[in-house]
Amino acid sequence: MWPLIKILPIKTNFRFVAFAKAAGVVSALLCVASLAAVLFPFQPPCGGLNCGIDFRGGTILEFTTERTPGGPGQQIDLAKVRGALADKGLGDVGVQAFDEGKSVMVRFETPAGKDANAVKTDVRQTLEKTLGQLKFTNDSTVGAKVSGELFTNGILALLVAIGLMLIYIWFRFELQFGLGAVIGLFHDVLITFGLIALFDMEFSLTTIAAILTIIGYSMNDTVVVFDRLRENLRKYKKMPLKEVIDLSVNETLSRTIITGLTAILALGGLAVFGGEALFGFSVIMMFGIALGTYSSIYVAAPVILLWGVKRGTVEEEATPIKLGAASRP
Amino acid sequence: MMVLSRWKVIVVLAALLFGILFTLPNVLPASVRESLPPFLPKKTLNLGLDLQGGSYLLLEVDTAALQKEKATNLVEDVRKILRDQQISIGDVQQTATSVSVRIPDPAQRSAAQSALSRQLPQPLKNGAGTDLTVSRQGDDRIRLAFTEQGMNEQAISAVDQSIEIIRRRVDELGTKEPAITKQGANRIVVQAPGESDPEKLKEVIGQTAKLTFQMVDTSVSLQDAAAGRLPPGSELLPSLDKYQPAYVVRRRAEVSGEMLTDARQVNNPQTGASEVSIRFNSQGARRFGDITTKNVGKPFAIVLDGKVISAPNINSPITGGQGVITGSFTVESANNLAILLRAGALPAPLKVEEQRTVGAELGADAVEAGKISTIVGFVSILVFMLLAYGFLFGGISVIALLVNGLMIIAAMSATQATLTLPGIAGLILTLAVAVDANVLIYERMRDEVRAGRPLLSAMDAGFSRAMETIIDANLTTLIAAAIMFFFGAGPVRGFAWTLSIGVFTSVLTAVLVTQVLLALWYRSARPKTLPIL
Numbered sequence: 001m002w003p004l005i006k007i008l009p010i011k012t013n014f015r016f017v018a019f020a021k022a023a024g025v026v027s028a029l030l031c032v033a034s035l036a037a038v039l040f041p042f043q044p045p046c047g048g049l050n051c052g053i054d055f056r057g058g059t060i061l062e063f064t065t066e067r068t069p070g071g072p073g074q075q076i077d078l079a080k081v082r083g084a085l086a087d088k089g090l091g092d093v094g095v096q097a098f099d100e101g102k103s104v105m106v107r108f109e110t111p112a113g114k115d116a117n118a119v120k121t122d123v124r125q126t127l128e129k130t131l132g133q134l135k136f137t138n139d140s141t142v143g144a145k146v147s148g149e150l151f152t153n154g155i156l157a158l159l160v161a162i163g164l165m166l167i168y169i170w171f172r173f174e175l176q177f178g179l180g181a182v183i184g185l186f187h188d189v190l191i192t193f194g195l196i197a198l199f200d201m202e203f204s205l206t207t208i209a210a211i212l213t214i215i216g217y218s219m220n221d222t223v224v225v226f227d228r229l230r231e232n233l234r235k236y237k238k239m240p241l242k243e244v245i246d247l248s249v250n251e252t253l254s255r256t257i258i259t260g261l262t263a264i265l266a267l268g269g270l271a272v273f274g275g276e277a278l279f280g281f282s283v284i285m286m287f288g289i290a291l292g293t294y295s296s297i298y299v300a301a302p303v304i305l306l307w308g309v310k311r312g313t314v315e316e317e318a319t320p321i322k323l324g325a326a327s328r329p
Numbered sequence: 330m331m332v333l334s335r336w337k338v339i340v341v342l343a344a345l346l347f348g349i350l351f352t353l354p355n356v357l358p359a360s361v362r363e364s365l366p367p368f369l370p371k372k373t374l375n376l377g378l379d380l381q382g383g384s385y386l387l388l389e390v391d392t393a394a395l396q397k398e399k400a401t402n403l404v405e406d407v408r409k410i411l412r413d414q415q416i417s418i419g420d421v422q423q424t425a426t427s428v429s430v431r432i433p434d435p436a437q438r439s440a441a442q443s444a445l446s447r448q449l450p451q452p453l454k455n456g457a458g459t460d461l462t463v464s465r466q467g468d469d470r471i472r473l474a475f476t477e478q479g480m481n482e483q484a485i486s487a488v489d490q491s492i493e494i495i496r497r498r499v500d501e502l503g504t505k506e507p508a509i510t511k512q513g514a515n516r517i518v519v520q521a522p523g524e525s526d527p528e529k530l531k532e533v534i535g536q537t538a539k540l541t542f543q544m545v546d547t548s549v550s551l552q553d554a555a556a557g558r559l560p561p562g563s564e565l566l567p568s569l570d571k572y573q574p575a576y577v578v579r580r581r582a583e584v585s586g587e588m589l590t591d592a593r594q595v596n597n598p599q600t601g602a603s604e605v606s607i608r609f610n611s612q613g614a615r616r617f618g619d620i621t622t623k624n625v626g627k628p629f630a631i632v633l634d635g636k637v638i639s640a641p642n643i644n645s646p647i648t649g650g651q652g653v654i655t656g657s658f659t660v661e662s663a664n665n666l667a668i669l670l671r672a673g674a675l676p677a678p679l680k681v682e683e684q685r686t687v688g689a690e691l692g693a694d695a696v697e698a699g700k701i702s703t704i705v706g707f708v709s710i711l712v713f714m715l716l717a718y719g720f721l722f723g724g725i726s727v728i729a730l731l732v733n734g735l736m737i738i739a740a741m742s743a744t745q746a747t748l749t750l751p752g753i754a755g756l757i758l759t760l761a762v763a764v765d766a767n768v769l770i771y772e773r774m775r776d777e778v779r780a781g782r783p784l785l786s787a788m789d790a791g792f793s794r795a796m797e798t799i800i801d802a803n804l805t806t807l808i809a810a811a812i813m814f815f816f817g818a819g820p821v822r823g824f825a826w827t828l829s830i831g832v833f834t835s836v837l838t839a840v841l842v843t844q845v846l847l848a849l850w851y852r853s854a855r856p857k858t859l860p861i862l
Contacts, residue, residue: 062691259764265706270754
């Protein structure tokens with residue numbers, strides 16, 4: 001029986017705030033770089049992101065050569081696939097192999113003014129003509145109207161989420177805390193988007209879900225730190241704000257690390273064993289969790305320093321509790 | 330708080346019982362599940378289409394087309410009413426929402442208006458006014474305009490009717506447990522799990538299946554008609570008939586699909602060809618009898634969705650209320666047509682806006698991958714917690730975590746919430762974050778002991794102080810999940826739902842289960858120090 005927690009230093013005393021300026025500059029630079037990567041080239045609707053059919057409309061087909069039960073499929077020649085689709089006027093055709101080259105995913109847009117279903121049937125037939133009997137495992141088409149709505153709703157969801165968090169923190173703590181939390185959130189979301197752009201991961205509905213979860217996690221983390229900060233502000237009324245922040249971050253540090261680690265461990269299992277469909281999703285979330293942990297220490301808390309907090313108000317909040325206790329006979 | 334109150338123990342035991350009871354069906358084979366006594370739950374996890382394979386279709390009812398058709402019908406009604414009143418009419422103008430007609434004779438204008446407003450406007454179902462207003466426009470015209478409410482009511486009933494017809498059609502296909510739901514004002518979602526053929530599904534669902542019998546207009550040659558010299562009241566329709574590319578037919582539908590009571594695929598005993606035998610209701614039978622009696626020897630066209638299927642000659646009057654649709658059918662296409670005719674025509678065309686199909690095999694692979702990664706995730710959290718907090722405190726959080734996992738699966742089975750592939754990710758993340766509550770409590774206890782409190786009051790304070798943080802932290806996740814639920818579609822909703830269930834169960838288990846277990850430990854061991862200090 002050897003709890004690891006005993007090995008960890010009982011009380012850390014890192015001077016986090018001292019590095020806040022440097023961290024702030026790095027974060028700001030990363031945010032700007034991410035914003036640039038997300039926006040340029042300025043192609044609607046997704047800018048520099050690799051836009052999936054959810055938001056752009058179009059068709060995805062996934063297929064393998066006919067599998068004998070339990071037996072392996074054949075390798076598919078990607079050049080043949082590309083060649084077969086080259087002269088169809090489909091615009092930007094994405095061809096991607098997975099499952100050791102035995103499965104292929106084809107992604108294309110519906111040419112303007114054509115019927116998506118007719119185009120898809122045509123593509124299916126052409127592929128079968130070129131490659132022989134195929135098994136289509138996944139077949140999705142999103143119309144232009146729906147994809148537009150999904151995009152608007154997705155972006156709206158992100159903004160509403162951040163807005164609600166601001167209101168919640170404002171209500172539970174103070175406006176300064178809320179601003180700190182929200183700046184932290186924007187930081188996390190922006191840099192995660194930057195990563196998605198950098199690695200050319202597909203931007204789809206699932207990505208939005210991943211980012212909303214990151215928002216949830218990041219807030220969760222920030223709230224724990226803020227909670228302690230508020231408590232310490234009441235406890236140590238004369239301590240400079242910088243030191244109270246450092247103290248609170250240090251006090252919650254072991255929890256921050258343990259929770260972050262368990263989350264990343266669990267998602268790591270998902271990334272390795274979850275298959276193609278969940279790999280990108282879990283990688284984005286792992287990154288976001290690391291980022292959320294960083295931002296609650298280095299972005300959200302230091303932002304409070306910028307504006308300061310009205311500690312008088314806090315004191316008044318604390319007084320009624322004392323009065324209540326004292327007035328009891 | 331280390332005083333064990335009875336209700337807490339009862340809640341924990343009840344949660345445990347609920348968890349086991351509702352999770353159990355998921356691990357029992359189907360045969361055992363069927364033979365369970367009726368009072369035991371039998372529902373298993375409801376797997377999303379991405380996990381079990383199947384098709385998802387998002388259809389939009391084309392209400393604009395519906396409106397246009399309604400306006401066209403209105404023009405016919407106006408002409409007929411005014412003709413019956415022997416009122417001569419000038420030009421007629423038609424938009425999507427109104428029709429206006431010129432009455433050249435000033436003496437007839439008020440008679441025309443009163444005839445139209447007596448016969449045409451229908452009261453709305455909600456009783457607030459009529460679907461149509463009749464008014465004078467300028468000096469010499471009468472304007473009939475659809476009211477906003479009338480159009481809404483029309484659209485709503487078209488969507489509801491479409492859902493009913495789609496349901497009948499899909500049922501006839503033999504698809505197992507399809508879900509057909511309305512989404513927003515004019516959209517319909519069809520979810521058909523299992524190994525279904527999306528192309529066939531789409532074909533059967535998407536067709537309007539408006540069947541009419543119209544007389545062929547033999548007074549004009551096809552060439553003349555193609556050049557635009559059509560007699561009034563006739564139209565040129567394309568044909569599926571192998572004998573002729575198009576037909577000129579009278580616009581007026583003599584008999585229509587609504588008058589059918591049955592339709593079946595049959596084989597012609599003489600030629601062996603596939604045909605569709607149809608049976609009319611009494612009104613249809615009478616009309617069909619009249620027409621065929623009057624027009625023996627002439628061809629009549631069988632028109633489906635604006636295309637002529639075939640145009641046979643009427644050899645003898647058909648009075649029995651039974652007929653046969655011939656055409657170049659295969660057994661399958663005849664069968665499909667019979668299905669469509671039995672289910673009835675859609676009130677308006679449907680557009681497929683979104684379609685997603687996942688093969689059953691791929692779904693099974695996803696389930697397998699999901700299972701493995703859930704187990705791996707679970708085990709790594711367990712090991713980590715045991716390493717971090719030792720067998721006692723770590724073990725307590727592990728037990729809380731196991732109860733939590735049990736309760737999530739039970740709650741998802743009981744509410745029949747859909748588990749999707751991203752939902753599995755949500756499940757794993759929930760478990761990872763669920764230990765957060767334990768960590769918060771434990772860390773708080775350590776803090777309090779270090780601050781010099783005696784053990785018992787430190788443990789109490791650990792709970793009560795951590796509680797506020799736990800609620801704050803979990804509420805934020807709940808907000809994020811709620812937003813995903815309202816703005817998301819399909820799999821994202823499944824993810825949000827899993828996440829929200831997880832928030833509730835993890836707060837319940839982390840706080841209550843942990844507390845009860847710690848209290849039991851404290852009672853039996855009477856410790857002097859915290860083992861994780």
